[in-house]
Amino acid sequence: MxxxxxxxxxxxxxxxxxxxxxxxxxxxxxxxxxxxxxxxxxxxxxxxxxxxxxxxxxxxxxxxxxxxxxxxxxxxxxxxxxxxxxxxxxxxxxxxxxxxxxxxxxxxxxxxxxxxxxxxLTEARRERLVAAMAEVERLLVASMVVIEPCPPGDPRARACVRAYARDVGRRFDDGFDPALSNPVRDEELVPPAGVFLLATLNAEPVGCGAVKLHPGAPAEIKRVWVSDTVRGLGIGRRMLGELERYAAERGWTTVRLDTNRNLTEAIAMYRAAGYREVEPYNTEPYAHHWFAKDLAPVGP
Amino acid sequence: MxxxxxxxxxxxxxxxxxxxxxxxxxxxxxxxxxxxxxxxxxxxxxxxxxxxxxxxxxxxxxxxxxxxxxxxxxxxxxxxxxxxxxxxxxxxxxxxxxxxxxxxxxxxxxxxxxxxxxxxLTEARRERLVAAMAEVERLLVASMVVIEPCPPGDPRARACVRAYARDVGRRFDDGFDPALSNPVRDEELVPPAGVFLLATLNAEPVGCGAVKLHPGAPAEIKRVWVSDTVRGLGIGRRMLGELERYAAERGWTTVRLDTNRNLTEAIAMYRAAGYREVEPYNTEPYAHHWFAKDLAPVGP
DNA sequence: CCATATACCTGACTTTAGTCAGGCTTACCG
DNA sequence: CGGTAAGCCTGACTAAAGTCAGGTATATGG
Missing domain, CATH: 1.10.10.10 (Winged helix-like DNA-binding domain superfamily/Winged helix DNA-binding domain)
Known part of the structure; x- marks a missing residue:
């Protein structure tokens, strides 16, 4: 402290x-x-x-x-x-x-x-007060976002995944059809096979992320999404960190993920978070880049 | 608004x-x-x-x-x-x-x-949050200061005037002895002869100011003081404005005041508030500068 | 020294906030 | 189509918060 x-x-x-x-x-x-x-x-x-x-x-x-x-x-x-x-x-x-x-x-x-x-207050001080209030509010909101495990079948989780599909659909060159993408089954995102994390702000879902703990293979991060109402507050980065921690605490030493070339901020975030680009490890049709990161071993 | x-x-x-x-x-x-x-x-x-x-x-x-x-x-x-x-x-x-x-x-x-x-939050965001919080707090304190008329005999008023004498005594070249200064009697600071304004923060006195409404002559501002716990928040300027308003609403079209050459911030404030230096209008022994300001007529 | 005010206290009371168990109706799942 | 769950409701309750009208002891001003 x-x-x-x-x-x-x-x-x-x-x-x-x-x-x-x-x-x-x-x-x-x-x-x-x-x-x-x-x-x-x-x-x-x-x-x-x-x-x-x-x-x-x-x-x-x-x-x-x-x-x-x-x-x-x-x-x-x-x-x-x-x-x-x-x-x-x-x-x-x-x-x-x-x-x-x-x-x-x-x-x-x-x-x-x-x-x-x-x-x-004088005009100038009013401006300063309002600017400082806006900053406090934004950062407090950031600190009030809670990231917790959640069953992938929960309505809030479903809503996030739908929002994720809608968002990336708008960004990809020719939309996003979940049916054409490599499927992710709910059971893969339930412990011990993996986990689905939900980010909430005052109980409202504002982001999600999941990790699949493939036995004998690197863990795989999927569905990292942050609502644009809380973008720019470091929530994506925190979500990534939580997913990595989850995998590391259970003994995985590498995580990897795939992403689309149009998601430039996401790609920048992965690089900033220590991910390095690797050869394709799957045949995900919407992916153009594959990343991996080594995790420091952690006690559970 | x-x-x-x-x-x-x-x-x-x-x-x-x-x-x-x-x-x-x-x-x-x-x-x-x-x-x-x-x-x-x-x-x-x-x-x-x-x-x-x-x-x-x-x-x-x-x-x-x-x-x-x-x-x-x-x-x-x-x-x-x-x-x-x-x-x-x-x-x-x-x-x-x-x-x-x-x-x-x-x-x-x-x-x-x-x-x-x-x-x-990340380290960087923590710093930003704390800085913004400090700014909000300071400016909110400024906005919570209340300026109200107060009888000059009130203990809080007396405390302010004592603090004023102590403060200026430390600044003047050879101290401040109220007995040597031109006297200000309580009756001169009670309506209709004049007014004493007290600035309070959560009921604690943190500043004062007074104006004498000389019949047929310019109004005279005295005893403007702000506690150093709330200095730099524009309280002095507000106090000055309130005193001017009080005089203007009662028909006075000029206010003036005298001050000591060592009170440089006060002198700067008077200039910034539209006061111009004038010839001495009294024989106050501690004064080196005399200022006056014309007031726009205001309905009461 | 008496009247009055002040500082704190007690008892009796009301309102607000909140909890818990159970009940009714509608939805949903196999 | 029957059992279970969800969404909302009512009744019965408790605790906390707050108000008000006196009461006692100490100060204060004439």
Whole structure:
């Protein structure tokens, strides 16, 4: 641990989260219980599914239901069946006219709070504050991304793999058809055969990566993808590192991967991470470059 | 209002206060009710007076008493008469050995929380995050400073004026004896004759300034001082602006002030704020420069 | 020395937040 | 088509947070 850095973070936590946080709550609440105000805010003018609200606010299912009933009886919200008429169990909360008015008020107050922070400063200091805030926010987001193993069949994992296919499809010279690519079966990405890692930000999937631990052969990295909402924050690099660590801890001493010539940033990242280009080791039709890296042995 | 700036501040508020703030609370609490943990933390290894705790934590007197009783019955705190044996009503809370151990634990966890934010980042990003945090913190402090009228007899005002005399005494060639300087009587700094403005940060005085509204003559600015804990944040400039505004709103079209040749930053600030040097308009023994500024007429 | 204010305390209370068990309806899987 | 799971709901509960109205002892100002 690096103590001057830690001391600086602690000072920041104290000043900012305590003072600004308290102000924020006060502005938000407007006499109403804070949980209700937050819920109203989170529903928003476009409405939201109950399940999504539960995740976003991190609330108990029963508690959320009760909060919704309260807002309903205050005439601010109506909860009805999902809009798209798919799953009939899913319910959607929508703001009434009164609810939208209340939401607009919260929006206005949120603006006012922000302005009350900027107003006392000179033009130049405002610019500096905002620039520094943006930097802090970006880097905090980077540090809030969690990378964890996840079953490849999990809906969030599936969503990432679909997003991966869509993204690379746009980049490859003639699109990407998973059926033509060398197949990756789910069982290969479940321990002990391999692992699928999911990167999440506030429980939302924002990236993935997988490694196959081929017995008696180098481990193989597949499906490294990072959502463009968090690109440029070093998540790809971290994902790569986690996958390498997973393989190294289980005794593999080499990892390799293949990639397409159009994914130039990915190629640059592999090189920067210590990968060297090697001869083709498979017949993946979409691949133009093959890379390998030797891993330092690690205790499990 | 400047909407891209406001939007950036709002994003920051959301990400930082909500997410980091929540983490902070969780780390702090350790199973104990948050209010108790915060109180224990605030008492600190050196102990604290009950009244000070009430102010710092913003708690109801009865609620605080009850929290102290709980910590006492848990053997973490003892509340006794004030250390300095002055006012016998004042009581001081002191940590017991167990309480100090608990405090050290909180301190450790606070370090861990800070580290948990830094750990996922690369070295370079850590440095950038800490630098940006320091910048945000500084500028937020600047924006949290409140400038308000205050009776010149208020203890906080007196403390500022004493600090002012001490500071300039160190800078002047042969010290500063208020008795030799042109006197400023309290009544001259009370509306409608004039005003004394106090700058506070979290209710602590950190600066002052005054203006005398001489009937039929230019208004006169006196006693502009800023604590060195908040120097370099534009507080002096703001104070000057507020004093000018006060005079302008009441119909004065010129303000002037005198200053000592050794106060070079102050002189630079006056020039930057649009003051021009004029002939001496008084016989202040400590003054070497006299400045004046014309004010644009303002409605009250 | 008396009236009044201050600092802290106690008891009684309300509101808010959050948890847990179980129940109903709809979806899904073999 | 029957069993199980998912999504949401209700009821019953607890703990924490916070408020308010007095009460006691000490200070303070005339």
């Amino acid at each position: 690096d103590s001057p850095l830690i001391a600086a973070v602690r000072r920041f936590n104290r000043t900012v989260t305590q003072r600004v946080g308290a102000l924020d709550d006060e502005y938000m609440a407007r006499g109403r219980p804070l949980a209700q105000a937050r819920l109203l805010w989170e529903i928003g003018p476009g409405g939201a599914e109950v399940a999504a609200l539960r995740v976003r606010l991190g609330l108990d299912s029963g508690y959320l239901s009760r909060l919704l009933r309260t807002l309903e009886s205050d005439g601010l919200v109506t909860v009805g069946p999902a809009e798209q008429a798919g799953d009939q169990r899913v319910r959607t909360a929508v703001l009434t006219a009164a609810g939208r008015a209340e939401w607009a008020e919260l929006d206005k107050r949120s603006d006012e709070l922000a302005w009350s922070i900027l107003a006392p | 400047d909407s891209p700036l406001i939007a950036a501040v709002r994003r920051f508020n959301r990400t930082v206060t909500q997410r980091v703030g929540a983490l902070d609370d969780e780390y702090m609490a350790r199973g104990r009710p948050l209010a108790q943990a915060r109180l224990l933390w605030e008492i600190g290894p050196g102990g604290a007076e009950v009244a000070a705790l009430r102010v710092r934590l913003g708690l109801d007197s009865g609620y605080l008493s009850r929290l102290l009783r709980t910590l006492e019955s848990d053997g973490l705190v003892t509340v006794g008469p004030a250390e300095q044996a002055g006012d016998q009503r004042v009581r001081t809370a002191v940590l017991t050995a167990a309480g100090r151990a608990e405090w050290a634990e909180l301190d450790k966890r606070s370090d861990e929380l800070a580290w948990s934010i830094l750990a996922p």
